[in-house]
Amino acid sequence: MTEPVRIAAPAGVAPAAQYSHVVTATGRLVAVSGQLALDEDGRLIGPGDPAAQARQVFENLSRCLAAAGAGFEHVVKLTYFVTDMAHMPAIRAARTAHIPDDRLPASSAIQVAGLVSPDFLMEIEALAVVPGGGPGAV
Numbered sequence: 001m002t003e004p005v006r007i008a009a010p011a012g013v014a015p016a017a018q019y020s021h022v023v024t025a026t027g028r029l030v031a032v033s034g035q036l037a038l039d040e041d042g043r044l045i046g047p048g049d050p051a052a053q054a055r056q057v058f059e060n061l062s063r064c065l066a067a068a069g070a071g072f073e074h075v076v077k078l079t080y081f082v083t084d085m086a087h088m089p090a091i092r093a094a095r096t097a098h099i100p101d102d103r104l105p106a107s108s109a110i111q112v113a114g115l116v117s118p119d120f121l122m123e124i125e126a127l128a129v130v131p132g133g134g135p136g137a138v
Contacts, residue, residue, distance in 0.1 A: 004076055004129065006104065018092060019107035023076040025129035030068040034081060034123035035060040036115070050087040050121050054094035057124050062098060065128060072098045074128040080109040081123040091122060 004025035009015035037045045037053035038060070046052025065071055080091055088109060099105070105126075115123050 004074075008104075018104070019078075020104050021106065023106045025074075025076055027074075027129040028132040030065065030070045030074070030126075030128040030130055032061060032064045032068075032126040032128070034079075034125040035064065036120050036123055044117075044119050047119055048121075050084075050090040051093065053121050054087070054091045055097075057122060058094045058098050061124060061126055065126065068128070068130070069132065070128045070130045073103065074130045075099065075105045075126050076129050077106045077108075077127040079125045080107065081112050081115065081125075082109060083112060083114060083121050085109070085111050087121055091124070 004023050006020040007022040007024075008020050010021055013021055035057045037056040039045055039056065045056040062072065065074070078095070080088070082088065082091070115121075
């Protein structure tokens with residue numbers, strides 16, 4: 001696999017400050033289901049606290065990626081589901097702890113009426129492309 005190519009501002013498209021408009025890569029696809037702010041025992045971390053929930057969600061994403069032999073350097077797309085767009089600064093701060101600003105993935109943010117429980121403020125899923133063989137190779 002070559003290094004993912006990030007295109008922040010394709011010709012004719014307004015530049016993006018918080019994500020890359022396009023990311024291309026070749027390799028093995030890793031899809032990580034939407035992660036919630038749950039610890040390893042299934043307890044909610046940070047009730048009512050978007051910063052605490054975002055930190056936990058990114059820790060869970062990190063663990064899921066590692067289980068597939070990947071890391072945040074391989075992430076090409078993040079999708080944020082939030083109950084309030086006001087939570088995005090907390091999410092960006094948590095993301096910055098794992099992904100430098102010069103390696104931002106493509107991203108989508110969707111405000112939703114609710115998640116699986118009203119206590120959850122966000123759910124974040126990831127797509128990554130890692131070097132390696134066929135399906136199931138780790």
